[in-house]
Amino acid sequence: AINPSETEIMKNILIIFPNKLGDLVLSIPFVKALQKEYPASRIGAVVLENFAEVTELIPEIQYTYKFSKKNHKGLAGKVRFARSILKDKRYDICFCLPNSFSAALISYLTGSHKRIGFRSEMRSLFLTHVYDLPEKGIHSAQDALQLLEKYTGREQPSIPVELKPEAEVITEKLPKGRFLVFNGNSAKQSTRIPAEKAAELIEAILKQFECSIVMVGSPMEYDDVQSIIDRVGKPEQVVNFAGIGIVKTAAAMRAAGVLVSTDTGIGHLGNVVGAKTIVIFGASNENIARPWNTENLRIIRNPDLDCAPCLEHFCKYGEPKCLTELNNQILLEVIAEWTNIPEKTSYLG
Secondary structure, three states, X not given: OOOOOHHHHOXXXXXXXXXXXXXXXXXXXXXXXXXXXXXXXXXXXXXXXXXXXXXXXXXXXXXXXXXXXXXXXXXXXXXXXXXXXXHHOOOOEEEEOOOOHHHHHHHHHOOOOEEEEEOOOOHHHOOOEEEOOOOOOOOHHHHHHHHHHHHHOOOOOOOOOOOOOOHHHOOOOOOOOOEEEEEOOOOOHHHOOOHHHHHHHHHHHHHHEOOEEEEOOOHHHXXXXXXXXXXXXXXXXXXXXXXXXXXXXXXXXXXXXXXXXXXXXXXXXXXXXXXXXXXXXXXXXXXXXXXXXOOOEEEEOOOOOOOOOOOOOOOOOOOOHHHHOOOHHHHHHHHHHHOOOOEOHHHOO
């Protein structure tokens, strides 16, 4: 356990974050707990440049160091990157959240006095404080919280998280009236809704509810999103916001107040910016990978499959049955019962 006076002595704390959007968002409870543990601290963040915008939404973070896979290749690139951090500031503590060898190496090269992380991949060579990995089966966000617990010797409570992006950052034209945000994308094929099924779900929503739909995604997913919109019977009621950026996407989800998403980074982000989040789970396990805030979360999945959750990146059946065979009515009932999006008169009897 740390010395009780350390909370006042330690001024500069560095966090090396995971390199996936969802894992980064699930690290925010750790940041909140860390700030409470060290109220006088100034926190820096090492984050993959693609997701550096997220740190703009986390008020506890004062400094962001953007790691570029393109510009910091190999050992020389990592040395150069770590030295730039050391030149900027000397950190007293570095928490290394990813369980990778390279993340531990970067923490060492920053010259941080204390370097804390989990024991794996020979990381003990570069860390001053190493702890056994948490038991399997706990929620992903608890991994980082347990790391803080093991270092401080104090239990860290699981508190809700809310980020508040400003609506003014959105320069794109939002739909008039009520709208919800829809994301069918995922890096994993086994958790990505195929285009035909996504269009089917969107048409069912538009048929029953008085609303428009904003579709989101990364810049690389713009064409995929557009192909779904082209399949919808009323494409004028669907807007393609893929590629507008993370902060704008977060603001759009907060403005909409309702998000329908696959189990992906967008789902986690929507959940912490105040949107009522409905996650359609495919292959992944909701007990481990669900978004953090349970109060504004509803999880749905196809209940009739023995193979789910399989945790595979690619479905052995080709297209994932857990998504393609999902009964649309399950989603529609959750939207009707849990959100304030009005139903069309024909559905009200």
